[in-house]
Amino acid sequence: MDIVQIISFLIGVVLFLSVVFLIITGRLKERYSLLWLASSLFICILSISRRLLEYISYKLGIYYPPSLLFLAGVLFLLAINISFSVTISRLSSKVDTLAQEIALLKENKGSP
């Protein structure tokens, strides 16, 4: 095993454990953690076996196997960001509904 493999495997493990830790301590909700857990597992799997990385790269027609790692990383970040946008949209419509409810509740109660 090369040094770089060990390092990237450790990064994957640390990421995984951090996410698990955040969930256990209640600072991250499970529903927002799935993509993070998946990406950390993916990093671990790809970094543990060079042959697997090379095999998948070969099958996909990628000549330089490490670029598969970059591709996977970029795709996971994209997915996570889109899920953030979805979450923000849901939150903003919930907050607006609350603001409307406040307006209706405070009817007759004077100043804004």
Next chain:
Amino acid sequence: MRALIIIPAYNEEANIPKVAEDLKESIHDAVVINDGSTDKTHQIARDLGFKVLNHPYNIGVGGAVQTGLKYALLRDYDIAIQFDGDGQHRADQIENIIRPVFNDEADLVIGSRILGGGYRFPLLRRIGGRWFSLLLYLSAGIKITDPTSGFRCYGRRAMEFFSSCYPEDYPEVESIIYASKAGLRIKEVPSLMRQRTGGRSSIGVFQSIYYMLKVSIGVMLTSLRSIRRW
């Protein structure tokens, strides 16, 4: 049948007195939805005798209209009229816009400046309006001459539907698609409106482009969405 006039207002302290003057003779109740104004819209509207509902912050005109519709439903009104707080709409046009709802011919009535005649659109607005008309026709088969008009009347079904979902910002055009997908009956009536006076058309070039793009994409995507029939 009881009708409520909904007046969405965002920083309209200069125009609210004109609106009040215009509506003085109206037999209908009115509510001002103060959409998080930073000026004295709230105090001025209240002192003029309006009932005022205040958003704690600015949501957008769509959200303000929706608050008004929710209020109308809570208070059991049968008809709601959207009447802008900038003084552009005319009280003497209200009976005309109510009639199709009153006669149970429509759930959503739009007051059309094109059918009403006599309104001079700035060139870009005219082109924009034509484009949105075409887009509505192509994506939903709806023929509306003045899709950006904010002078509207809602019947009970439309009030219930739009209080459950209403597009946020720049809602006029998209809400027509929503209504048609929900199976509401839409009708246009000729309406007269006042020309905007003073530096109100302060919308810059980039904002206009953003507006056109946002609404166009919104209409196209909404026409693909599945909206529950009401």
